[in-house]
Amino acid sequence: MVQVPAVRNALRILNLLSSVGVPLSASRITAELGIPRSSVYHLLTEMEEAGYVMPLPEEKTYGLGIAAYSLANVYATQQPLVNLGAKYVRNTAEVVAGCGQIARLVGPEVLYLYDYRSPGAPVSSLAAGARLSAARTASGRAIISALPETEARSVYTIGESAGLSWRDFQTECQKIREAGFAEEIDESVRGFRSLSVPVLDHLQRPAVALTVTFLTSRDIGEKEKEMVVTCLQRGATELSQRIFGLGAKQGSSFMGRVLNGAGPLRGKLNP
Template sequence: MARPQVPAADQTLRILRHLARRPAPIAATALARELGIPRSTVYHLLATLEAHGFVVHLPQERRWGLGTSAFELAGGYARQEPLARLGRPILAALADRVGESAHLAVMSGRDVLYIVEERAARRPALVTDVGVRLPAHLTATGRAMLAALPRAQVRALYPDAHAFTDRTGSGPVRPSELREVLREVRQTGLATEDGEVTPGFRSVAVAVHDHGGWPIAAVAVTWEGERDAPAETEVQEAARILQTRLGYDRR
């Protein structure tokens, strides 16, 4: 990695990113140790961030967490829709190359939410229009993202059979069946579904990850018929390109 031109800015951003990845606030001394930044520097930077509302000090716990200004940044990110804006041309190119419809989805609880759909020429309409929600455990996009989540989180989302919904009479209906599906996804790096969302249609998907390996979206292609996936490598490449454009290339 290149040496940062503005070390203070680099350290400040590292602190914010580290706080964002943690499940709970952290002591300044632990923050300094985990990031390898001098403790005095960490205290000065935290004081500046606190003055601007990006972090908050919890005096009773002697810990620091993210503040409301960080939440405002997240809201601005959502309003500007960079994921959809960056993903749309990539998916359009993917649909042109493989001759099948492509879509981009994000997780929303136990559902996936479709934020981009690019329909290939002379291909039928799908149920994956922008704004549509579908059960994550039935979709290729959902399975791609679920496979990248911590196993404890998957168990929390699907604690028992009551958490599973059905559309076509096929697909996992209990946690043990979902675990087997996700195990295969982790082994191959590809998620598939065959008629579990719409009879006669199949999909293949690949997750897009952030710096920490967290799934932020999934790219998929859907086609009609019994033939195999039209271009698995094309879907993988589209996911890799989007990951790089978002600044999350981990290679």
């Protein structure tokens, strides 16, 4: 078998950065992998140009870039996940006479993979194949909030920031994690409101988001909103278990709230 050391070492660096979950310095990468420091710098430069790593000059470290995340997330586009997820967004959308979407992150944007319009629901621009700024949509925010901070910052830096500073955007992401869902009103599409939750893969990273969108003028109460969020969360949890093999006790703060009956829906998930 022909061996290509540079390719192998580049993959080792990607595996290291993805496994530790925090940015690392070149010297730390050298120490962990035993690759000569000069080779590490050369590889990091090439990987940065290709978008697979992102330098953080103020910290003199490197984290995963957008290209690495997009590659890892490609599995989300495969048919089983969309097929299984479709029933959850369909059923939930009909609760509010709205539309249901499945979306994934592609660089600084969300790509809508699936769209369902319940009978009588108005047409929105969130059709399958549409791309919108991730930071301005509930789908994108749900996914970004479940990313490691360095990757979330990459998306924020490259894309539209929705008029928020990085500090304010961090605060918004923290609120989403605490609530267990993302919400936006009249931001991505005027006249529409969206609720969204992420689906986690076997590495407990966000694969896609399940979203329901409906008219802002449809003034739903807290009880109806809670019902929509609960349905989406249950769907996301089941998809994580069936597609990615997460156990009933596993998951991020999003999934943990659903599975353990915590957070804003405490005591209402297990009738």
